[in-house]
Amino acid sequence: MSYLQYNSGGDKKMKMNRLFEITIILLNKGSVTAKELAGRFGVSTRTIYRDIEVLSATGVPVYTNKGNGGGIHLLEDYAINRTLISAQESENLLLAIKTLQATQYPELDMVLEKMGAIFKHAADHDWVEVDFSPWGSAPNDKNKFNDIKQAMLQRQVLCFDYVNGEGHKSRRLAEPAKLLFKDNAWYLVAYCRQRQAQRTFRLSRMKNIKTLLETFMPQVLPQPQQAESKTGKQSQVSLRLRFQAKVLNRLYDYFDDSLITHNADGSFTLEAVLPEGEWLYDYILSLGSFVEVQEPEHVRQIIANRLKQAVKIYEI
Structure with missing residues (x-):
């Protein structure tokens, strides 16, 4: 036959x-x-x-x-005998698939089964687990990434509450276009109907997300841009910070060790050029008494003034 x-x-x-x-x-x-x-x-x-x-x-x-x-x-x-892919390449493929699986992408369990069949040494795929929800997150936060992804694939409008970098809360309607991982955080690139322009939303600040039945036609959006200063140019500042050893882990979360100097007294000095703004101030303040701004003077004064205001809250 x-x-x-x-x-x-x-x-x-x-x-x-x-x-x-x-x-x-x-x-x-x-x-x-x-x-x-x-x-x-x-x-x-x-x-x-x-x-x-x-x-x-x-x-x-x-x-x-x-x-x-x-x-x-x-x-x-x-x-x-039928595969030309090395053990290292198959492990890289497996890691990529496991990362996608964390987004609950359809049919990836079947893909993992096929991976185990084709690359027998990769059949045990429990050596890596990817979870996009942050530590201390509420149970519904675990579905946030998947809800956004589904809305993007199905071209459905998202409705959510959002708090921007200045602390202003607003209700947004957005047409999701891209998920972006940048600087240890996930962001959504979308067309914001309130602003009638592309906006980049940090996922951790998106609350009460709802997927509407309304669909949209994708728009051609430019690449996400960094925040600009009032002059229209990126505001950069040359920083010199002195850290106590107790918070060295926080330094390594964000900065390459080539920017960090170990001092004779056990402290550490960071010298780096960074965008100036609320993120920078919040990061420095989050380290409390374990960090000192040495340069520039105007950033040192901003941090000092904010600490004084915080102390006033607790004065008896």
Whole structure:
């Protein structure tokens, strides 16, 4: 029986999918009975044996044994002989797929199963887990990333509360375009209907997210731009900060060790050129008495004034 004759009637796509899945099952298990396969696909054992004939005719080294311990088998090392991908490359692929799996992208469990079949050394994929929700997050925050992703794929408008860098809270309607990971945080690039322009929203500041039934046509948006100063140019400042050793971990969260100097008294000095703004002030203030701004003087005064205002709150 020829391959064309076998596919002359019925749903060709369904048969092709079944042939592919049978191969994957054999790659994973090594052997299986015709009865098991027939039960899985809802067909007769006779149909399964016809499938095996087709696989064999197309070059897949599959064979059958009868009697006790018999079944349908695949020649050992078939997957290894058919792949040109190294162990390191397969591990990189696995990591990428696990990262995508954290977004609950459809059908990735099946992809992982196929990965385990093709690269037998990567079958145990529990060595990495990716979770986009931050420490201390509420249970519903775990679905935030997935909700945004689904709205983007289905081109649905998002409605949410947002607090910007100046602390102003507002209700937004946005057309999601891109998810962006930058500087240890996730952002959503979207067309904001309130501002009638592209905006970049930090996911951690997006609350009460709702996906509307309303759909939209994607717009061509420019690349996200950094925040600008009143002069229209990026405001940069040359900083010199002295840190106590207790917060060295916080330094390494954001800065390369080439910017950090270990002092003789056990402290650390950071010298870097950074964008000046609320993020910078908030970062310095979050370290409390464990950091001292040494340069420039105007940043030192800004931090000193804010600390004085904070002390007034607690004065008795």
